[in-house]
Amino acid sequence: MFSKSANYYDDIYASIDKDYSVETKKLQKFIQKHKKSGGHKLLDVACGTGTHANLLNQHYHVEGIDLDSKMLSVARKKYPGIKFHHGDMLDFTLNHKFDVITCLFSSIGYVRTKSNLAKAIRNMAGHLLPGGVLLVEPWFSSDQWNVGHIHMTVVNRDDLKIARMSRSSRRGNISMIEFQYLIGTSKKIEYTTETHKLGLFSHKDYLDAFETAGLKTTHDAKGLDGRGLYIGTKSVE
Ligand SMILES: C[S@@+](CC[C@H](N)C(=O)[O-])C[C@H]1O[C@@H](n2cnc3c(N)ncnc32)[C@H](O)[C@@H]1O
Structure with missing residues (x-):
């Protein structure tokens, strides 16, 4: 998760x-x-x-x-x-x-x-x-869930930069959100992903x-x- x-x-x-x-x-x-x-x-x-x-x-x-x-x-x-x-x-x-x-x-x-x-x-x-x-x-x-919705959240501090982009999809009564993260600190820039699945x-x-x-x-x-x-x-x- x-x-x-x-x-x-x-x-x-x-x-x-x-x-x-x-x-x-x-x-x-x-x-x-x-x-x-x-x-x-x-x-x-x-x-x-x-x-x-x-x-x-x-x-x-x-x-x-x-x-x-x-x-x-x-x-x-x-x-x-x-x-x-x-x-x-x-x-x-x-x-x-x-x-x-x-x-x-x-x-x-x-x-x-x-x-x-x-x-x-x-x-x-x-x-x-x-x-x-x-x-x-x-x-x-179920009727509130929109498939194909894209969203971006940005953290833009001097010591931390995050771009979290997400896209919604659905399989039956399971809503899915694919998150892709780019996380930058003074030590490194990381890329990672998570898929969240929630019941409608x-x-x-x-x-x-x-x-x-x-x-x-x-x-x-x-x-x-x-x-x-x-x-x-x-x-x-
Ligand atoms: C959106 S976060 C909400 C966290 C917190 N309640 C808040 O308001 O910031 C969802 C949380 O549900 C937890 N979670 C998901 N499935 C769970 C389960 N079956 N039992 C207990 N915790 C669960 C996740 O680990 C995560 O911390």
Whole structure:
């Protein structure tokens, strides 16, 4: 996934002004509205380089989990005070439960299939305390996905130059993005590529997955950054 670009992930998203701080403030409002449990334990699933986890740590006792060890190394280096686990959202098992579980920036799409979507949501819901809340920022749906879209992101600092070009394609209900990177530092200029494959799920697929996992579910069309947000609360009993 991000194993070839993990060290530059933060630089790339800073260059397009992804505002983790504003997103976290919005997230905090959704959590306050929907959380019915009394505690403050939060797990950020697919936490990446840990930026949301660190901001959320001002309000909660936060842990993170991610499948990509390179992303986790960046997160651990940046935030040594936060516990980051290595695990797959499909089947991770932690020996404790949480008041809040988040899965942000469309990371859920990486599970690719509808049966995996149900499995991941069920696994996350299983780690919620009674009254706890699960918040998932979805990936694009089938009708929102444009094939042949080309895009370029540029980091243009004195000490770092990156040109990341991407092209979208599709195979059935799997969206694909081919990334090609040119990364220049004072030591060398590197070229590398990554192909990302994410499932195109419908609104109904998300709702079914949440409801089958036993969560009382609502959807906010805007969410944190226009991608929408699914919010499921576990019953208090
Ligand atoms: C777009 S990044 C988002 C990272 C972070 N949440 C953020 O907002 O910057 C997607 C993340 O999902 C992680 N990921 C993909 N599939 C996963 C899985 N099955 N279980 C856990 N993490 C996964 C990737 O390693 C990557 O860190």
